[in-house]
Amino acid sequence: MKNIVALKTLKTHWEKSGRSDSEGPLKSWYQEAKLANWKNPNDVKAQYKSASIVGNNRIVFNICGNKYRLVVKVNYVTEWIFIRFVGTHKEYDAIDVTTI
Numbered sequence: 001m002k003n004i005v006a007l008k009t010l011k012t013h014w015e016k017s018g019r020s021d022s023e024g025p026l027k028s029w030y031q032e033a034k035l036a037n038w039k040n041p042n043d044v045k046a047q048y049k050s051a052s053i054v055g056n057n058r059i060v061f062n063i064c065g066n067k068y069r070l071v072v073k074v075n076y077v078t079e080w081i082f083i084r085f086v087g088t089h090k091e092y093d094a095i096d097v098t099t100i
Contacts, residue, residue: 001036002079013068013086025063026086029070039076056098058084071097 007030014023038044041053052060054071061070069092071085084100085092 001033001038001074001081004030004033004081004083006083009083010070010086019068022064022068022086026070029061029063033072033081038074041074044074054097058097058100060092060097071095071100 010026010030014020014026032047036043036047038047041059044051044059045053048061050062050066054060057073057075059072059074061072062068063070063086066089068086068088070083071092073082073084074080075082085095085097
């Protein structure tokens with residue numbers, strides 16, 4: 001994908017107290033996504049079997065063995081990924097994943 005907005009959201013997450021364990025996995029996801037050539041949700045699922053396609057071009061990724069959730073919005077035509085949320089399961093349960 002050409003662009004991922006915004007790495008700062010990921011960094012803010014892993015810099016929070018008690019969440020430094022997510023730095024490596026989030027950096028890895030970022031690099032893999034940057035190199036990806038996803039044309040549709042099936043391409044994402046082929047690379048990330050545990051990813052959840054939730055509608056409205058949102059995808060949920062499990063981070064750190066499912067300790068954290070990463071929600072992104074993908075524009076396949078322009079090859080942009082917008083990071084919408086990263087947090088714990090409890091924090092994830094408090095959002096509407098299809099509109100965040």
